[in-house]
Amino acid sequence: MKNFFTLVAALFLFISCGAQSNTTDSKSQKTTIETNEGPKxxxxxxxxxxxxxxxxxxxxxxxxxxxxxxxxxxxxxxxxxxxxxxxxxxxxxxxxxxxxxxxxxxxxxxxxxxxxxxxxxxxxxxxxxxxxxxxxxxxxxxxxxxxxxxxxxxxxxxxxxxxxxxxxxxxxxxxxxxxxxxxxxxxxxxxxxxxxxxxxxxxxxxxxxxxxxxxxxxxxxxxxxxxxxxxxxxxxxxxxxxxxxxxxxxxxxxxxxxxxxxxxxxxxxxxxxxxxxxxxxxxxxxxxxxxxxxxxxxxxxxxxxxxxxxxxxxxxxxxxxxxxxxxxxxxxxxxxxxxxxxxxxxxxxxxxxxxxxxxxxxxxxxxxxxxxxSVKVPAGYVDNKGRKVKLNAFLNTTYGTKDIVENISNDQIFLNRAKVKELGLKLSDVQDAIAMEELSYASVSKVYTATTMSTTSFSKGVEELLQNGFNQKRSGDVILVNDAAFISYGKTGSTHGxxxxxxxxxxxxxxxxxxxxxxxxxxxxxxxxxxxxxxxxxxxxxxxxxxxxxxxxxx
CATH class of the missing domain: 3.40.720.10 (Alkaline Phosphatase, subunit A)
Structure with missing residues (x-):
């Protein structure tokens, strides 16, 4: 009987210590949560x-x-x-x-x-x-x-x-x-x-x-x-x-x-x-x-x-x-x-x-x-109007209409997908043709298509930067890269992009x-x-x- 009461007492002490330990851990955890050691x-x-x-x-x-x-x-x-x-x-x-x-x-x-x-x-x-x-x-x-x-x-x-x-x-x-x-x-x-x-x-x-x-x-x-x-x-x-x-x-x-x-x-x-x-x-x-x-x-x-x-x-x-x-x-x-x-x-x-x-x-x-x-560093200004005139002429000659292009902005060309389909053309073919045409224009350094951006993985160079900025749902069909220090801007002041x-x-x-x-x-x-x-x-x-x-x- 004495051994029984000794065992019960020991068990009670063990449970009490465990409960106390849990309480202490809970308080410690709460303190940790409420005390932010990071910046205020x-x-x-x-x-x-x-x-x-x-x-x-x-x-x-x-x-x-x-x-x-x-x-x-x-x-x-x-x-x-x-x-x-x-x-x-x-x-x-x-x-x-x-x-x-x-x-x-x-x-x-x-x-x-x-x-x-x-x-x-x-x-x-x-x-x-x-x-x-x-x-x-x-x-x-x-x-x-x-x-x-x-x-x-x-x-x-x-x-x-x-x-x-x-x-x-x-x-x-x-x-x-x-x-x-x-x-x-x-x-x-x-x-x-x-x-x-x-x-x-x-x-x-x-x-x-x-x-x-x-x-x-x-x-x-x-x-x-x-x-x-x-x-x-x-x-x-x-x-x-x-x-x-x-x-x-x-x-x-x-x-x-x-x-x-x-x-x-x-x-x-x-x-x-x-x-x-x-x-x-x-x-x-x-x-x-x-x-x-x-x-x-x-x-x-x-x-x-x-x-x-x-x-x-x-x-x-x-x-x-x-x-x-x-x-x-x-x-x-x-x-x-x-x-x-x-x-x-x-x-x-x-x-x-x-x-x-x-x-x-x-x-x-x-x-x-x-x-x-003025200090003999290569630089200049993009002739957007001249480019557009040339591109429209190319589109009319190649496809019989300039309406195949829907918008040109931010050095990107957006195609009229419905028009491309209506003419029975393959989208990637039209992208490639316009890209090659734009590449022949003055002050254009490189041209890439949305198809290339979506199907090829680049890990360096301007191509990687273009791809990181390319959003499939929002970006254009053709992406233009101008020559170094050639900008679409006025003759005074700086710009970027x-x-x-x-x-x-x-x-x-x-x-x-x-x-x-x-x-x-x-x-x-x-x-x-x-x-x-x-x-x-x-x-x-x-x-x-x-x-x-x-x-x-x-x-």
Whole structure:
């Protein structure tokens, strides 16, 4: 009997210890779940049209708190490239945050020809939503054409929608596509005679009070002032002469030279829209981003939030004045000061060492071809009208009608499938014939067909980039590649879109919590960014991600 009671007591003690152990494990697990050892806030920064060499060319003019702080404290991927074409704003922003290319996420351009509706569509346009904050159609936008998730979406799902995601940019597509499908909000700037930050009913029915307060604060008005160089213009030795024939400038001013009276010039340049083409557009974006951090309490708890900021003014300035202009140099010097402001604000609100930042670009830009010609570098301009006349003549001679081509846009030719069938022709034969004809035209370097893109696997060269940008349902039947530095654009200012290094080589900087200090010349590609941030946060990769996490960046 004594042995029996001893056995019962031992069994009771064993069960009690087991129960206590389970309770302790449960508490430990709960603590683990509720304590986030990752960053409180991830800030993704995309600088629109930033070539990699802007980091090195203007570095001596930067201070210690912006670009140079990211380099000195963080990790610099010096050989970072886009691995697809076209290198445009919409695809660029989508690829940074989805971790994949247009082949998968579906944003094949800023605008493209929709083969089903037979009309051009805009990457963020959505007639099923309404504008919020304006009566203008500028708010009828959403990410519905982007077919995959962003790392912000995955963070929202992982945190049971507790982690916030907010997108901010002068451009609607620069705010909407990075923010993703589950974002709490995306805000963009509507200029003209309003000068307000707006959104759409995809996110909300009414602007939050803090956005309304910001819009009536006259912050935008305060930037309608003189734009002169931040430093003495004679010290801007890293850019070309101020007065030249390669820049566009503003209506109402005879020469594209400093200084610019923005308040006066705004009358002939779409009102507040003039700010977009000056460094003050970036300053205004910084002001609004900091207001969002404060009002939305971003980074104020242990659940990671995401703030996607796109600085768009750099793109407008580049398009207007060109890669080698004094205006571009001054814009980057001033952007460096805005980055310093933003980082200092993050230090004081979220806490130094409690947030993580990455900075990249959505594409680079080519030097103005007319400038390149002046220094004997091969470059030029595509004669689209001349090409079209020749192609129509070929189509009429070969098929008896030019209607066999339905649309030409984004260096792609879309065939009228119904017409091809009506004429009893084989689609691939028509594609091949048009491709060979286009290849004979001036300034055309290469031509590929949709059939080739769909049936052949490329692993290097421009062919690989074309294939990564090719979406079977959305892309055209014939894809054209122009000669190096030949562009479809005006004779002043810069543009982008190619598979060449001036468009694909862009910065990639990481710094903050969880990031090592260092640098590499190992090649990285834009789709690597989202998996890297996902790995840092311990969340699922975006559902279409094709990039790889950069383990050498994470501490």
């Amino acid at each position: 806030l991830v800030v993704g920064i995309v600088v629109d049209q930033m070539r990699y060499d802007y980091l090195t060319r203007f570095q001596s003019k930067f201070g210690d708190g912006g670009f140079n702080r990211m380099i000195s404290e963080g990790f610099n991927c010096k050989n970072n490239h886009f691995n697809y074409v076209p290198t445009y704003t919409g695809p660029g922003h989508a690829s940074v945050y989805t971790g994949t290319t247009p082949k998968t996420h579906g944003i094949i351009g800023n605008n493209w020809y929709d083969k089903e509706t037979k009309e051009m569509v805009y990457c963020a346009g959505d007639d099923n939503v309404t504008s919020v904050g304006t009566e203008n159609r500028a708010g009828k936008m959403s990410p519905h054409r982007m077919q995959t998730t962003t790392f912000g979406d995955e963070n929202r799902l992982f945190t049971q929608m507790k982690g916030k995601t907010i997108g901010v940019s002068l451009k609607d597509r620069g705010a909407i596509l990075p923010a993703g499908h589950t974002a709490n909000a995306a805000y963009w700037f509507h200029g003209r005679d309003e000068g307000s930050w707006i959104s759409s009913s995809f996110y909300m029915n009414e602007l939050p009070q803090w956005v309304k307060d910001f819009n009536i604060s006259e912050k935008a008005e305060s930037y309608l002032k003189e734009w002169d160089t931040y430093y003495d213009i004679t010290t801007y030795t890293e850019s070309g002469v101020d007065e030249n024939t390669f820049e566009g400038g503003f209506k109402g001013k005879d020469k594209a030279t400093f200084p610019y009276d923005l308040k006066t010039l705004s009358k002939d340049n779409r009102g507040f829209d003039i700010l977009k083409a000056t460094p003050y557009g970036n300053s205004l974006t910084t002001d609004f981003a900091m207001a969002a951090i404060k009002a939305e309490n971003l980074g104020q708890d242990n659940i990671t939030d995401v703030l996607a900021v796109s600085f768009s003014a750099t793109d407008y300035v580049g398009h207007n004045f060109g890669v080698n202009s004094k205006e571009v140099q001054d814009t980057y010097i001033r952007l460096d000061k805005d980055l310093e402001r933003l980082f200092n604000y993050l230090d004081s609100t979220v806490g130094s060492g409690e947030y993580t930042v990455f900075l990249t670009a959505d594409h680079g830009a080519v030097d103005v071809p007319s400038y390149l010609n 190619s598979a060449l290094n001036y468009d694909t080589h862009v910065p990639l900087l990481f710094f903050g919590k969880g990031i090592k200090h260092g640098e590499t010349f190992t090649k990285t590609v834009i789709p690597d960014i989202a998996p890297t941030i996902s790995a840092l946060l311990g969340i699922s990769f975006p559902n279409g991600a094709s990039g790889e996490p950069l383990g050498f960046v994470i501490d």
